[in-house]
Amino acid sequence: MRSNLVEINNIKKSYFRGGQIIEVLRNINLGVPEGGFTVLMGPSGSGKSTLLNLIAGIxxxxxxxxxxxxxxxxxxxEGELAEWRSGNIGFIFQFYxxxxxxxxxxxxxxxxxxxxxPAKSRRLRAEFVLEVVGLQDRLHHYPNELSGGQQQRVAIARAVVSDPTLIVADEPTGDLDKQSAKDILNLLHxxxxxxxxxIVMVTHDINATHAAQKVVNLDKGELVDERTTDH
Amino acid sequence: MIFILRTAFNNAFRHWVRTCLTILGLTVAILAFGLLQTVITAWYSKAASASTARLVTRNATSLIFDLPIHYKEQISGIQGIGEVAFAQWFGGVFKDPKNFFPQFAVSKNYLKVFPDFILNEDDQLAWIKERRGAIVGRQLADRFDFKVGDKIPLQGTLYPGNWEFIISGIYEGSDATKVTDRMFFHWDYLNSRLAGMPANPLLKPNTVGVFISTIELPEFAARVSDLIDYSFENSNAPTFTETEQAFQLGFVAMSDQIIEAIRTVSYVIVFIILAVMANTMSMSVRERTREFATMKALGFKPNFLTALILSESILIAIIGGSIAVILTPPSAKAFQLATDSIFPIFLVSQQTVILQIISSITVGILAGVFPSLQVYRVRVVDGLRAIS
Structure with missing residues (x-):
């Protein structure tokens, strides 16, 4: 039994939009196991990205x-959160x-x-991580010289380079073709x-659940289903 | 720091056309600012190069009234006075009124009082010998291509008739700041011709416009001035004496409002380019809101992002400002030629260059402040949703 790295208790979140208060998350209670791969799923507007943002401290x-x-x-x-994020969170975004x-x-x-x-250590570490994600021959390429899949691999390298406690990924395969999406999921796995x-990942991709140890479903701001798999 | 500078440079030129146009605008504005500041400096140049060790004595009622020539002996006798020379405004027209240049009928010792005008001994002797002899300054000679031996015909305005002078020499300024756009000829010649003219209450012979005296101790200029004026207090032509510099500043003061208008316009130009550049920087930063939000998400604090934006803004301003500073001296030369030597001294001063540099950097800083505040305030989640 793994202990929880993330403990969420009775979280509520609302926004003020168009002159009215919109409740985005209601009484969320959730645990994210340490060393686990948790996937947040749900229809658009269910509050999964908001929950991910809260977990990431943004x-x-x-x-x-x-x-x-x-x-x-x-x-x-804000200042303490920024410092905390730099040491504890690795971000992977949908659009890299x-x-x-x-x-x-x-x-x-x-x-x-x-x-x-020091600069030399930073460079060596960055080169090592890029080698891990298979981009050792793309070190000096600018993002516009890379494919979507390659850019997302650079983003993954950026997310892990500082050895964070937690990696949050917001629909990391949402902008990729099928093969690239598969490669990225394999890499995260x-x-x-x-x-x-x-890893905590928000996705619409049902294939992503294959690698997950925990799948959480949200709907209309509520946690409707939470299941662990045997991965 | 290296990261900030490198990123600022790369960001500044990612839309290179826009950035180059901004730099061009800034260059033109700082150049115009520099030229207008140089106009102001040029305006004051005669006063700036005038001495505080020379006194100018004129009629206390107005400069248009003359003083009797015999005052010279009395002034010479006052304690503290060195050499006394005199001059009379002539105001002739050389071919066309637009060819204006100052002409003075002066005493033979005039150059002794003005050691800043340098004329070689041979030319001095030639001038003394020639009754109709005149000497012209280097700037004036260059303007009309005058050479020694040339005859200068002048149409009298105050003093009627046609006058012809022969150039005996060309004097130089002791340094580049000295104004040498004047012609001097013998007062004796003017006076002798005046004596032969029909009587005119405004044009009396044996009168001069001003006496110019050197003083032994400039720190006693005010005291010596009072002594001169006291000597003629109860005469028919009381005097007013002041230092040459104060005398010249009196002329400049007549155009104070124009100078102030030019000065204001020069700062307005800087303000306009500040508004343009602030807008450009705001646009540029707004387009990159998601990038800044990403950096904030990664843990970069707003101060770091402010440094990044300000570096970019200051970099653009420094490039534009530097080009303007380099272009100002040749532009000033072209401006001087184009304005037909209205300003005989039109040099870009060190103070103007410093003002240009300060203005450029100030524009860079202020133009970066507003977009920095935008980035400072934006919430990470809102910034990440922004469209690049």
Missing amino acids: DKPDSGSLKISGLDITGLD NLMPVLTARQNVELPLLLSGL RLNLEAGKT
Whole structure:
């Protein structure tokens, strides 16, 4: 039995849009096991991305507690959250969100700028991680010189380069063709299995559930189903 | 730091056409600012090059009234006075009124009072010998291509008739800031012709416009001035004496409002380019909202992103400003030629260059402040939803 890295208790979140309050998440209680691969699923507007944003510390709940490695991040201010994210969270976005003016290696180095590592160590580490994701021959390519699948692999390299506690992925295969999506899912699966990384992923892709150890379904802001698989 | 500078440079030129146009606009604005500042400097150049060790004595009522020539002896006798020379405004027309240049009938010792005008000994002797002899400054000679031996015909305005002078020499300024756009000829010649003319209450012989005196101790200029004026207090033509610099500034003061208008316009130009550049930077940063939000998500704090935006803005401003600073001296030269030597001294001063640099950097900083605030305020989740 794995302990939970993420503990969510009675989380509520609402937005004020178009003159009215919209409840996005209602009384969410969830645990994310350490070293596990958790998938959040649900129709559009179900609140899965909002929940992922809260777990990643880029948004704050209205009420409830959200503990990661025992630390309740709802009590941190913006500056503390930024510092916490830099050491604990690796982000993978649907549209990769790479810096177009930086090469693949420089993009991967980006989170390490906050680590205080010397330039040479940063470079070597970035090159190593790019080799792990199979892009050792694309170090000096700019994002617009790479395919979508390759860009997402650079983004994955950027997410893991600082060895974060948790990797959050928001529809990482949503902008990719079938084969590239499969490759990315395999890569994330490997990271989970071989490197023991805890991953929380939002997806519409049913194939993604094959690699997951826990699948959480949300609908209209409520957690409607939570099941663990035998992966 | 290297990362910030490299990224700022790359970001600045990712839309290179837009950035080049911004740099061009900034260059033109800072260049125009520099030229207008140089116009102001040129306006004051005669006063700036005037001495505080020379006194100018004129009629206390107005400059248009003359003083008797015999005042020279009395002024010479006052304690603290060195050499005393005199000059009379002539105001003739050379071929066409648009060819205006200052002409003065002066005493023979005039150059002793103005050591800033340098004329070689041979030419000095030639000038003294020639009754109709005149000396012209280098700037004036260059303007009309005058040479020694040339005859200059002048149509009298204050002093009627046709006058002809022979150039005996061309004097130089002691340095590049000295104005040498004037012609000097013998007061004796003017006076002798005046004596032969029908009596005119406004054109009396044996009178001069101003006396110019050197003083031994410039720090006592005010005291010596008072002594001169006191000497003629109860005469028919009381005097007013001041330093040459104050005398020249009095002329400049007549055009104070024009100078202020030029100064204001020069700063308005900088303000306009500031607004244009702030808008460009805002557009550029707004297009990259998602990138900045991504960096925030990765843990970069707003101060880092502010440094990134300000570096980019200042970099663009420095490039534009530097080009403008380099182009200002040749543009000033072209401006001087195009304005037909209205400004005999039109040099870009060090102060103008410093002002140009300060203006460029200020524009860069201020243009980056507003977009930095935008990025500072944007929430990560909202920024990530922004369309690139």
